Amino acid sequence: MRVREALRQQDGHGLSRHRIARLMHKAGIRSVHKPKFVVATQSQHAYPVPRNILDRDFLPGAINQRIVTDITSIATQEGWLYLAAVMDLGSRRIIGWSMKPTMDVEFIICALNMARTNRPQLIGALHHSDHGSQYACDAYRRCLGMMKMQPSMSRTGCCWDNAAMESFFHPLKVECVHRQRYATRDEARISIFEYIEGFYN
Numbered sequence: 001m002r003v004r005e006a007l008r009q010q011d012g013h014g015l016s017r018h019r020i021a022r023l024m025h026k027a028g029i030r031s032v033h034k035p036k037f038v039v040a041t042q043s044q045h046a047y048p049v050p051r052n053i054l055d056r057d058f059l060p061g062a063i064n065q066r067i068v069t070d071i072t073s074i075a076t077q078e079g080w081l082y083l084a085a086v087m088d089l090g091s092r093r094i095i096g097w098s099m100k101p102t103m104d105v106e107f108i109i110c111a112l113n114m115a116r117t118n119r120p121q122l123i124g125a126l127h128h129s130d131h132g133s134q135y136a137c138d139a140y141r142r143c144l145g146m147m148k149m150q151p152s153m154s155r156t157g158c159c160w161d162n163a164a165m166e167s168f169f170h171p172l173k174v175e176c177v178h179r180q181r182y183a184t185r186d187e188a189r190i191s192i193f194e195y196i197e198g199f200y201n
Helices: 003-011 017-027 105-118 138-146 159-175 185-200
Strands: 066-076 079-088 093-100 126-129 150-153
Touching: 066 093, 066 105, 066 159, 066 185, 079 105, 079 159, 079 185, 093 105, 093 185, 105 138, 159 185
Parallel strands: 066 126, 126 150
Antiparallel strands: 066 079, 079 093
C-alpha cells in the first residue's frame, strides 16, 4: 500500500509534505534517493550507426519479434558491477542478462547469447539499443548478423528512444539496488539475479 494512502487511513486528515515527513520519521520510514547518474556506454566512436527503426514503438506485440537491450551500473564496495539486459517487447520479460566488472563486448554478447538460448525463435528479430561502442562494434554486429537480426539504434543524447529498458532498470534500482549496500560484487549478483528471475519475470 502506498505511504500516503496508509497514512490517510491512519487519521483521515489531509496531509501536507511536512506532516508526511513527520509521520514517516515517527514510523521509521525513509524515502529511497536516486544516486548520481553514471554513464555506462561510450557513444563517441567511428563505428557505423544504424537508423532508429523501432522509433519508440514500445507497444507489446507478438513475442520474439522485437528486443531492446542496454547496460546499467551497480555500485558495490568492491567497485562497479555492470548489468547488460535484453528485453522482449512482446512479453516485457528479461530474456537475457549478464553481469561483469568491466563493460567489454564479450559481456553484452553473453546477454545476447542467453536471450538466443532462451528464445531460439529470435532469429530475424528487430534488435534495438543505444549506439554505444559495445553495441556498434564489429564483434557485436557479427553476432547480430549470425542471428539475422535487424539492428536499430537510438539517436544521440535521446534516452527516450530506449525508454522500454528504463521501465526495467528504474524499478530494479528503486525496489532492489538502492535499498541496500553491497559489500561485494557477488552479493550484488545474487540480489539482482533474485530480482530478475524471482520477482520481475
